Amino acid sequence: MADKTLTFVLMDPPYESDRTTTAMRLMHIAASRGYNINVFAYEGAVYLATKGQQPHANAVHGRDVDQENHPVMKDWVVSLIQTAEQNGGRVDWVNCGLCVDERGAQDFVPSTRRGSPADLVTFAENSVNTLVIPVK
Amino acid sequence: MAKKILQIIETAYRATVEEQDDTAVWLTHAMVGAGAQAAVLLRGNAVNYLVPGQESPPVVIGAWRQTHPPALLEDIVKLSEKGVPLFYVSEDLEDRGLDGQQMAASATPVRRNELAAFLSDYDHVWHW
């Protein structure tokens, strides 16, 4: 099924902008179709896959942790990767190394990897299309 | 042949002190270094990157003093020196009270009504 490869460039950290949700929705569609997906997580987007994220309760709504079932972005990332694989595709999720370093975001889920702008260049050359989602 | 990428840079002075760079300009440098064939179109507030006299005042926070504040105009000029074609949207410059003849970097003006044709030259149009 993986006859198509799309690249997405993300910049937003989680929980700050609707752009993250839209980006994940787009990639979910591609993953469900079994496409190959490249992700270049730049700047704040390197936080999308960091391991230390925790769900929490919601006292305002009287929900405990389990009831709240709060989105944990790294779990979305892992699930996206698994969905693509289950459908015959592959996700290559690169966290821009310098962005990782300056943000102390080194502890990211192992199904993602550290990389550099050279990866973005390779991704763009080898994809059907690339979508940059800027911070606006 | 490498795909031609147009970097439209619009967001300006966003976290440039913390990053000591404009991160879209920086990324363009890095991409070109990795073999990408890129051009840059400055629009919106980013046309201000062409303005002469931009300073790089170092920030002092507590005992920390910045030693490499961003040099945005220099970084734009260096792109040009690397052979990256540099353009700007004329009206965006004019709207901001700037005169294209007095800009500090060599960039080619493109009028808004020329953009449709301009974009046709590129395989990818990435907007920052």
Place this chain on the structure above:
Amino acid sequence: MANYLIIDSRDPFGAADTLFNRQLAADLAAAGHGVALFLVQNGVLAARPCAVSQSLSDLAGQGVEILADEFSLRQRGIPDDGLIDGVKAAPLDVVIDRMCDGHKTIWQ
């Protein structure tokens, strides 16, 4: 001629720059390119009859296909029959379809 997909996530109430997007879309269409404007997130707010929807209506009349993300519309309580003429609700899948078809895709 190329095909373009312009994704607009912002609304004219909060971002004057959306007018640039509209003009670019019109110019591309006038030049003979296939152009679609895909409204998402707060970008769909301009798609209900309101103070800022005229530029969208004008754009539709100039040959630009205007689509609005169904999910974003539902979030904001805008029913399909509450959209201005020339705007159609569409699933986000359209973006993936058009990317795969090689449409130059620009998030403004």
